[in-house]
Amino acid sequence: MVETTRYMTTEVIAALRREIEENRGAELFAVLRRGEGEQQFTQVSIVCRGTHTEVPALISRTQAGDMTVHNHPSGVLQPSRADMAMATLFGEEGVGSMIVNNEVSHCIVVAEPAADQKKVDVATDEVAAILGPEGALSRKLPNYESREGQVAMATSVAKALNEEHILSVEAGTGTGKSLAYLIPAMLWSKHNRDRIVIATKTIALQEQLVNKDIPLAQSVIPDPPRAALIKGRGNYVCLRKMADVRSHQMALFTDEERDIQREVEDLAAWVEETGKGDLADLPFMPSRESWDLIRSDADMCLGAKCPFFQRAPFYESRRRAAQSRILVVNQALLFADLAVRQQSDNYKTAAVMPSYGHVILDEAHSMEDIATDHFGNKVSSLGLRFLLAKFFSNNRGSKGVLSRLLNVAVDGAANLARVLGDELLPEYTVIQDEVVQQIHALSRALHNQFNPEGKRNVLLWLRNEILGSGELDEAKAEAARLMELLHRLMLVVKNVRTHLENQSEAFLDQHQGICIELAARMSRVEDTLSTLKYFAIRQDPNHVPWLELKISRRFEEFEYRVSPLDVSGTLREALFQPFKSVVMTSATLDLKDEFRFFTNRNGLAKLEDKKQITQSFASPFDYARQAGLCLVRMSSGPTHPAFADDLAGLILKTALSPFPGGTLVLFTAYAQMNIVARTLEQPLAQAGVALLVQGREQRSVLVEKIKKNHGVLLGTDSFWEGIDLPGHALTKVIIAKLPFRQMRDPIFEARCTAIEADGRSSFSEYSLPLALLKFKQGVGRLIRTKEDRGVLIIADNRILNKGYGKRFLSLVDAYPRWELTQAQLVAQLHGEQEVRGRG
Numbered sequence: 001m002v003e004t005t006r007y008m009t010t011e012v013i014a015a016l017r018r019e020i021e022e023n024r025g026a027e028l029f030a031v032l033r034r035g036e037g038e039q040q041f042t043q044v045s046i047v048c049r050g051t052h053t054e055v056p057a058l059i060s061r062t063q064a065g066d067m068t069v070h071n072h073p074s075g076v077l078q079p080s081r082a083d084m085a086m087a088t089l090f091g092e093e094g095v096g097s098m099i100v101n102n103e104v105s106h107c108i109v110v111a112e113p114a115a116d117q118k119k120v121d122v123a124t125d126e127v128a129a130i131l132g133p134e135g136a137l138s139r140k141l142p143n144y145e146s147r148e149g150q151v152a153m154a155t156s157v158a159k160a161l162n163e164e165h166i167l168s169v170e171a172g173t174g175t176g177k178s179l180a181y182l183i184p185a186m187l188w189s190k191h192n193r194d195r196i197v198i199a200t201k202t203i204a205l206q207e208q209l210v211n212k213d214i215p216l217a218q219s220v221i222p223d224p225p226r227a228a229l230i231k232g233r234g235n236y237v238c239l240r241k242m243a244d245v246r247s248h249q250m251a252l253f254t255d256e257e258r259d260i261q262r263e264v265e266d267l268a269a270w271v272e273e274t275g276k277g278d279l280a281d282l283p284f285m286p287s288r289e290s291w292d293l294i295r296s297d298a299d300m301c302l303g304a305k306c307p308f309f310q311r312a313p314f315y316e317s318r319r320r321a322a323q324s325r326i327l328v329v330n331q332a333l334l335f336a337d338l339a340v341r342q343q344s345d346n347y348k349t350a351a352v353m354p355s356y357g358h359v360i361l362d363e364a365h366s367m368e369d370i371a372t373d374h375f376g377n378k379v380s381s382l383g384l385r386f387l388l389a390k391f392f393s394n395n396r397g398s399k400g401v402l403s404r405l406l407n408v409a410v411d412g413a414a415n416l417a418r419v420l421g422d423e424l425l426p427e428y429t430v431i432q433d434e435v436v437q438q439i440h441a442l443s444r445a446l447h448n449q450f451n452p453e454g455k456r457n458v459l460l461w462l463r464n465e466i467l468g469s470g471e472l473d474e475a476k477a478e479a480a481r482l483m484e485l486l487h488r489l490m491l492v493v494k495n496v497r498t499h500l501e502n503q504s505e506a507f508l509d510q511h512q513g514i515c516i517e518l519a520a521r522m523s524r525v526e527d528t529l530s531t532l533k534y535f536a537i538r539q540d541p542n543h544v545p546w547l548e549l550k551i552s553r554r555f556e557e558f559e560y561r562v563s564p565l566d567v568s569g570t571l572r573e574a575l576f577q578p579f580k581s582v583v584m585t586s587a588t589l590d591l592k593d594e595f596r597f598f599t600n601r602n603g604l605a606k607l608e609d610k611k612q613i614t615q616s617f618a619s620p621f622d623y624a625r626q627a628g629l630c631l632v633r634m635s636s637g638p639t640h641p642a643f644a645d646d647l648a649g650l651i652l653k654t655a656l657s658p659f660p661g662g663t664l665v666l667f668t669a670y671a672q673m674n675i676v677a678r679t680l681e682q683p684l685a686q687a688g689v690a691l692l693v694q695g696r697e698q699r700s701v702l703v704e705k706i707k708k709n710h711g712v713l714l715g716t717d718s719f720w721e722g723i724d725l726p727g728h729a730l731t732k733v734i735i736a737k738l739p740f741r742q743m744r745d746p747i748f749e750a751r752c753t754a755i756e757a758d759g760r761s762s763f764s765e766y767s768l769p770l771a772l773l774k775f776k777q778g779v780g781r782l783i784r785t786k787e788d789r790g791v792l793i794i795a796d797n798r799i800l801n802k803g804y805g806k807r808f809l810s811l812v813d814a815y816p817r818w819e820l821t822q823a824q825l826v827a828q829l830h831g832e833q834e835v836r837g838r839g
C-alpha cells in the first residue's frame, strides 16, 4: 500500500474524495489521465457509480496509458478475483488499475499503465511473408496464388499506417483487396496496440470479412489481434424494455395486436434460451412494431445504472469491441460516431464506438452518398404520427407511455393518477387529435400544391424560386399551426413530468423506465420542432431542403428533408484531419482521371498538411480472353416509347442464345424494368427460363435463385453493385441504359445547379463521372474469378453516338469489342459460346 500522492495530484485526490463522499461512500469507478511528459495523473473522469460492494468498470472509456481507479469502502485494498480479472483485461490494453481507500490517501496499484509506447512500423517483408508466393497463406491454402497487385496494395496500406497518411486505392476485381488491407492492419494493431476501424457499405462485405477473411488473416499471424463486428444499437434487444413490456404491457394488447404480443413472447423466449440479443441471430424476422417495443435506444438507456447493464446485449457487444483492435462496422455507423466526435472534439475516448486511430473505408465509392444521408435532418408525417402514438393512442393507447404511467400511478401514486386521469390525459388527447388532423392538413396542402395528379411518389427540391414564390404559403401556414399545436401538446407533457417528479423516490426508482422513456420521447418531439422551425425557409446555401410526397394506402404522406449540399468540408474536419491514417478502397475510384472526381467530391483535394497518395492496381483477370463486349445498335434510343419492347426482344435473344449461364439486366428506373418484365413473362415461361425481378422477392432470395437455376434477373439501382455471382450463375450482363442520375433526385439537381452557378459544367464535373462510376460498378458484376467467361451487352445507342460514349468505352478497353445489330447478336453469342462460353 502506498500513498496516492505518488501517483496523482492533490486536486485529483480531492475530486475523487468529494465524489466518494457524495456517493455516500459507495464504490465508484474513475479514469485518470496525464498530459505528455507529466509524471502524475492530473485529470480525472468519474465514469460509474456503484453500490457498497460493486461498481461497473468500462474499458471503452479508457485509452492506453490511463489509470483506472475504484475504491474499496471497507478500507481493505487487496484486489478481489473480479478486480484481478478486470486488471488483466485493462492491462492488455495498456491501461493500469488502482484500488484506493475512501479517503483516497492510500492505494494499491494492481497493474501499471503502459509507458508511452514507441511506434513500431509494419515491415514490407512481414507483409510479403504472409501474402507472397512462399508466404504463410500459400503454405496454408493448397490453391493459393500470390497476386502481385495484392502484395503491392498491402505494402501501400502498411506505409499509410506507418507514415500516417491518406491513401486512396483502386483495386480491380480479383485483386484480393480485403486481405491486402487486413494483413497490414492486423500487424499494425498487434505491434502498436492501436485500434483500426474497417467500414464497409454492404452487410455482404461485412459478413465476408467477419466470417471468412478475418479468421483467415488471424490464422496466419501469430498472436493476432481480436476483431469484432459492431452494429448500431437498434440491432440489439434492450432487456429492460423487454422486461417492462412483459410485466406491464402484455395484458394491454388489443385483439388486433395479438401477433405482436406473440412475437414479443417468442423473442423473450429466444433471449432466455440462447442468451443472445442480436437481431441478426434471430431465427425469425420480427415485425417492426414488436421489434420497436424492445430494441435498444440511446435516449432510453439507463447505461451503468440499469439493473441489466452487465448482461445487456448492446453493452456486451461494446465490451467485445473494447477488447478488440479491429472493428468492422458499416459506413453509416462510422459517420454516426464521427458526428459525435466532431461535435464534442473527442477523438481519444469512446463515442458511439470505442476510440480508434486509423480508418479503412472499403466500398469507398459510396462515401459521399452515405455521408450526405447521415448528416441531414428530416421530419415526416408517418414518423410524427408514430411518435405521437408512443405517447398515447386510442388504438394502441394502452401501451403509450402516458397510459402506462396512469396504470402504475393508480397503484402507487393516487395524486398523480387523479391529475392524470381527470385533467392532463383528457387535455392531452384533445390536443393530440388536433395535431394528427394538422399533420394531415399539412400533407394535403403539400399534395394539393405539388402533387395535384395524385402520383404515388414525387420528389421535389425546394429551390429558392419555390421558397420565395408563394407556392408554399399554405403549407407554411399549416406547418406553423402544427408547431403551435405540438408546443401546446408538449406543455401538457411537461406538466405531467412535473407531477411525476414530485412523486416519492421509491416510486420514481420503481418506474425509472417510464421516466426515461417520457424524457426521450419529449426530446424527439423537440428535435422535430427544431426541424419544422425552418420548414420551407431559405437556409444557408450549403443545405438542400427537399420534399418527398407519397400516397400510401389511404394517406397522403410527406417527408421534409434538409441535406448537406457538399460533404467535403465535413469529411475533412471529421475524418481526414483527426485520424492518423485513412485508407479508402474500392474497385471504382479512378475514372482514368487520376482520382480527380473522387478527391474533389470527398474533400481530399483541399486537404492541406497531410500527405496523400492515390494508387490503382489492375485486376489480374485476362479480359481479352475471358470477356467480350457487344455494342448493340438498337432501333430506338433509351427514352423512346418503343425502347422497352426493343429491349425485351434483346433480352429474350440473349437469354435463349446458346451462350450458357444466367443473365443480369441492369436498369436505371423501376418503371421501365417493370414494363420489360411484363413483356418477358410469357415467352420466358414458355421457354422454361426463370424470370427474377427486383422487388418481387427479397434481394438475397433472387441472388440464391439465379445461383441455382440461372435464368434472367432484372434489377435497378442497388443491383449495379455488391452482387457476386461467379461461374455460370452469371455470364451475360446487359446494361439497358447508361446510368445517368435523374434530375428528379433533389440533391443531385441542387448539386448540378450549384456547379453551374459557379460557371462550371455540371455534366462533365458531376453527372458524367457519377454515371461512369456506376457503369464501372455494373460492368464489374460480370467477371468475378479467373475461370469466369462472359459477355457484356450495352443496349444504349448513346455509347456509340455521343461524344461522352468514349469515356464509358475507355473503362472497358480491355474487352474485345463488336458493334452489331440485334440480328447479328445471336450469331455473335453463338460464336462467343465457341470461344468463351466453354470456360
Ligand code: SF4
Binding pocket: 237, 238, 239, 240, 241, 296, 297, 300, 301, 302, 303, 304, 306, 307, 308, 309, 312, 313, 314, 315
Ligand atoms: S443497459 Fe440500456 S440497453 Fe441495456 S438493458 Fe439497460 S436500458 Fe436496455
